[in-house]
Amino acid sequence: MRLTFVTATTGLVMLVVIFELLRRRQLREKYGALWLLVAVAVLPLAFIPTLLDGLSSFLGIASGLSLFLFASVVFLLLVAVHLSWESSRLEEETRSLSEEIALLRADVAELQELREKVKTP
Amino acid sequence: MTVTTERVLTILPAWNEAESIAAVIKELQQEVPDMDILVVDDCSRDATAAVARAAGAKVVRLPYNLGVGGARRLGYRYAVEHGYDVAVQMDADGQHDPRYITDMIDALSDADLVIGARFAGEGAYKVAGPRQWAMKLLSKALSAIARTRLTDTTSGYRACRGELINFYSRNFPVEYLGDTVDTIVQAKRSGYVIKQIPVSMRPRQGGTPSNSPSKAMIYLFRSGLALLLALVRR
Numbered sequence: 001m002r003l004t005f006v007t008a009t010t011g012l013v014m015l016v017v018i019f020e021l022l023r024r025r026q027l028r029e030k031y032g033a034l035w036l037l038v039a040v041a042v043l044p045l046a047f048i049p050t051l052l053d054g055l056s057s058f059l060g061i062a063s064g065l066s067l068f069l070f071a072s073v074v075f076l077l078l079v080a081v082h083l084s085w086e087s088s089r090l091e092e093e094t095r096s097l098s099e100e101i102a103l104l105r106a107d108v109a110e111l112q113e114l115r116e117k118v119k120t121p
Numbered sequence: 122m123t124v125t126t127e128r129v130l131t132i133l134p135a136w137n138e139a140e141s142i143a144a145v146i147k148e149l150q151q152e153v154p155d156m157d158i159l160v161v162d163d164c165s166r167d168a169t170a171a172v173a174r175a176a177g178a179k180v181v182r183l184p185y186n187l188g189v190g191g192a193r194r195l196g197y198r199y200a201v202e203h204g205y206d207v208a209v210q211m212d213a214d215g216q217h218d219p220r221y222i223t224d225m226i227d228a229l230s231d232a233d234l235v236i237g238a239r240f241a242g243e244g245a246y247k248v249a250g251p252r253q254w255a256m257k258l259l260s261k262a263l264s265a266i267a268r269t270r271l272t273d274t275t276s277g278y279r280a281c282r283g284e285l286i287n288f289y290s291r292n293f294p295v296e297y298l299g300d301t302v303d304t305i306v307q308a309k310r311s312g313y314v315i316k317q318i319p320v321s322m323r324p325r326q327g328g329t330p331s332n333s334p335s336k337a338m339i340y341l342f343r344s345g346l347a348l349l350l351a352l353v354r355r
Contacts, residue, residue, distance in 0.1 A: 095187060095295065098185060099191075099195045101184050102184065
């Protein structure tokens with residue numbers, strides 16, 4: 001019973017934190033939606049930890065807990081890979097932007113020089 | 122030297138080179154007078170940009186440090202946007218002798234990419250130990266891929282023309298070693314002709330190339346990875 005209390009509280013706190021981050025627009029909707037979905041899917045398990053036992057015995061896994069741990073490791077791994085991919089893309093984008101800025105500044109400097117020359121012949 | 126009407130741009134990526142850059146630019150101007158020089162200042166903390174501008178080079182300055190590959194890609198982008206026919210890339214530390222630029226541009230008549238190679242007969246450049254093996258292995262592999270003898274694949278002294286400038290402005294690899302290995306593989310895979318000519322390098326103005334075995338091992342590993350990735354990349 002005490003275990004259920006711990007897991008249930010953790011699940012609820014997670015849900016509230018994500019919701020609050022979304023509400024303050026600190027989290028992009030796509031990530032917020034993902035984590036909210038995870039929280040909603042996991043919350044029943046927090047209240048009734050034996051819920052997965054049926055499925056896990058069907059899959060040949062000894063206990064629901066093992067299945068859950070396995071699934072969460074796979075899921076977190078996928079999320080980490082996704083984030084690396086996302087940050088690589090962002091790096092490429094900022095790189096292109098910095099190139100653009102460097103070129104623009106060079107153009108502006110050139111134009112300014114030209115204007116000075118026109119002003120003072 | 123042949124007289125050409127081609128517009129040539131020399132790209133010098135520079136990071137904290139205020140002390141040596143002016144001399145390099147001056148020498149370039151003397152050696153090849155009708156050529157534009159672009160210094161890509163990779164967010165130096167010293168006066169590199171100002172010194173280069175005062176010496177008569179065009180300067181673009183990156184808002185933050187992107188590394189030598191990133192700086193070179195910007196150089197190629199500049200070449201495309203300003204309609205240059207030939208782009209030459211050199212190091213800004215005075216290691217590359219500008220006497221060879223005209224030879225390299227001449228060699229572009231039957232190639233898209235010309236690499237100025239040490240070890241190819243000219244000059245007295247030597248590396249020893251594991252680092253040498255790594256470089257040899259890399260040269261062997263890349264020679265096989267490019268179907269031409271390449272003895273110095275890590276040379277940053279290169280010239281390219283036409284469509285390849287355009288290609289590099291979009292695809293120049295910015296990862297470590299990518300700017301040497303990947304550029305050759307990509308150019309070859311996209312159907313460009315690669316060629317090398319012998320050049321001699323001068324000693325670096327400051328610093329020495331590292332010779333520790335562990336660093337050489339890391340170098341070998343990273344170049345192997347770079348090569349593998351370059352080969353399987355779409």
